[in-house]
Amino acid sequence: MKDLINQLVFVAAPILAYQAWLKPQPAESMSFLQRVLLFVLGAGSMVLCLLFPVHLASGYRVDLRLVPMTLGFLYGGRLNGSLLFLLYVGIRLLTGETGPLTASLLIYLFLLVPCYLFAPRFQAATRAGRFRFTLGLVLLALPIRIAVLTVFQPDLLYSQPLLMLGLFPFFQACGMCLSVYLVEMTREKQQLQLEHALALRNRAVGQMAAAVAHEIRNPLTVVKGFLRLLERQRELPEDKQLEYLVLMQTEVDRADQIIRDYLSLAKPDPGPLEPLRLVEEVTAVLDELAAYAVNHGATLSFENDLADEVVSGNRERVQQLFGNLLQNAIEAMPDGGKVYITATREKQMAVIRIHDEGVGMTQEELERLGTAFYSTKEKGTGLGLMVSYQIVEAMNGKLKVHSVKHQGTTFTLALPLASPA
Ligand code: ADP
Numbered sequence: 342m343k344d345l346i347n348q349l350v351f352v353a354a355p356i357l358a359y360q361a362w363l364k365p366q367p368a369e370s371m372s373f374l375q376r377v378l379l380f381v382l383g384a385g386s387m388v389l390c391l392l393f394p395v396h397l398a399s400g401y402r403v404d405l406r407l408v409p410m411t412l413g414f415l416y417g418g419r420l421n422g423s424l425l426f427l428l429y430v431g432i433r434l435l436t437g438e439t440g441p442l443t444a445s446l447l448i449y450l451f452l453l454v455p456c457y458l459f460a461p462r463f464q465a466a467t468r469a470g471r472f473r474f475t476l477g478l479v480l481l482a483l484p485i486r487i488a489v490l491t492v493f494q495p496d497l498l499y500s501q502p503l504l505m506l507g508l509f510p511f512f513q514a515c516g517m518c519l520s521v522y523l524v525e526m527t528r529e530k531q532q533l534q535l536e537h538a539l540a541l542r543n544r545a546v547g548q549m550a551a552a553v554a555h556e557i558r559n560p561l562t563v564v565k566g567f568l569r570l571l572e573r574q575r576e577l578p579e580d581k582q583l584e585y586l587v588l589m590q591t592e593v594d595r596a597d598q599i600i601r602d603y604l605s606l607a608k609p610d611p612g613p614l615e616p617l618r619l620v621e622e623v624t625a626v627l628d629e630l631a632a633y634a635v636n637h638g639a640t641l642s643f644e645n646d647l648a649d650e651v652v653s654g655n656r657e658r659v660q661q662l663f664g665n666l667l668q669n670a671i672e673a674m675p676d677g678g679k680v681y682i683t684a685t686r687e688k689q690m691a692v693i694r695i696h697d698e699g700v701g702m703t704q705e706e707l708e709r710l711g712t713a714f715y716s717t718k719e720k721g722t723g724l725g726l727m728v729s730y731q732i733v734e735a736m737n738g739k740l741k742v743h744s745v746k747h748q749g750t751t752f753t754l755a756l757p758l759a760s761p762a
């Protein structure tokens with residue numbers, strides 16, 4: 342009995358291990374490493390089965406080696422299954438195990454050939470289809486066993502009919518069904534989790550869409566109001582007209598910004614990754630914001646210790662990130678001031694600090710940072726930091742804030758370096 346449970350554990354443990362480490366996916370889309378891992382687990386399971394068989398009172402030994410082999414074909418694909426089978430044949434030839442090789446090989450071939458043939462279709466089948474196939478295989482095993490034994494080992498068949506026709510096949514069938522059940526159940530659970538996460542995200546994006554629609558209405562209403570004014574009062578002085586136009590432009594820009602921020606939130610896929618020289622990106626954004634800084638009476642100072650350190654990211658997004666942080670720093674100083682930007686290397690990270698002498702934030706304000714539409718600015722969108730956090734997260738980086746009310750704020754951004762391209 343103990344041996345029996347051992348055998349079941351040998352078969353089940355690799356299944357659990359595999360499902361715990363790796364996401365369920367069809368064999369064709371696995372990476373090389375995943376394939377190797379799958380094979381090693383299957384082989385380990387098979388070897389353990391062979392090493393610690395169930396000793397029966399009659400002196401015979403039985404084990405569940407066939408289960409990892411079959412599963413290897415069905416879930417791991419043809420190559421994986423064939424390799425497992427070859428490994429088994431190799432082990433048998435090496436150890437010179439007792440019992441006629443041809444007989445067991447024949448049994449295995451009869452069972453494994455359908456597995457080989459159906460492996461790709463098995464992967465694509467529905468869950469019910471996979472259960473049906475397993476059941477068919479298990480039922481097929483008995484007549485095949487009887488047929489092969491009648492031809493090759495009639496003495497064994499007659500001396501041990503209960504063992505050969507009842508107990509052992511039953512044991513094997515149980516092991517097989519249990520294993521498939523285990524694989525399918527863990528798969529289903531993982532699938533449900535995935536779907537759940539997706540549903541949550543979709544809901545968040547949906548709520549956000551409603552909020553965005555609401556936020557965009559304000560600038561639109563303002564623009565509409567000015568348009569009406571311009572339409573009604575044809576004789577407005579030119580400077581007044583210009584003033585209205587400028588105001589309308591700011592509102593349209595705001596709506597545009599909200600939509601752009603929202604789109605990058607709703608689509609977390611950063612697009613193609615490329616090696617980016619961090620200094621170049623920072624400098625580009627600084628150049629872009631130079632005029633904006635002057636208008637706000639802010640000076641930007643950049644102290645760079647980086648050479649040609651490279652991070653992996655999407656150019657547009659990385660610039661959006663720096664742009665958000667720098668713009669916030671400039672906007673935090675309504676009476677002007679200085680923004681200190683430093684770039685250094687700390688171990689495998691590039692660290693960019695953006696320090697301003699602006700209004701700073703209280704603990705409460707800090708806690709609300711990065712939540713959607715939290716803005717203390719009249720024309721703010723309250724999406725900039727949320728997008729920034731997301732970009733940083735996608736790059737496996739970190740973004741930390743330190744702030745003292747009325748004194749200033751420091752954003753510290755750490756991005757993992759990529760090996761230079
Ligand atoms: P927005 O800039 O449109 O308001 P953000 O998400 O970029 O939206 O920022 C949200 C809020 O966080 C700002 O309105 C501001 O109150 C606060 N904040 C961000 N950066 C700073 C900073 N450098 N100094 C002070 N407050 C900041």
Ligand code: MG
Pocket residue numbers: 665668669725726
């Ligand atoms: Mg901002």
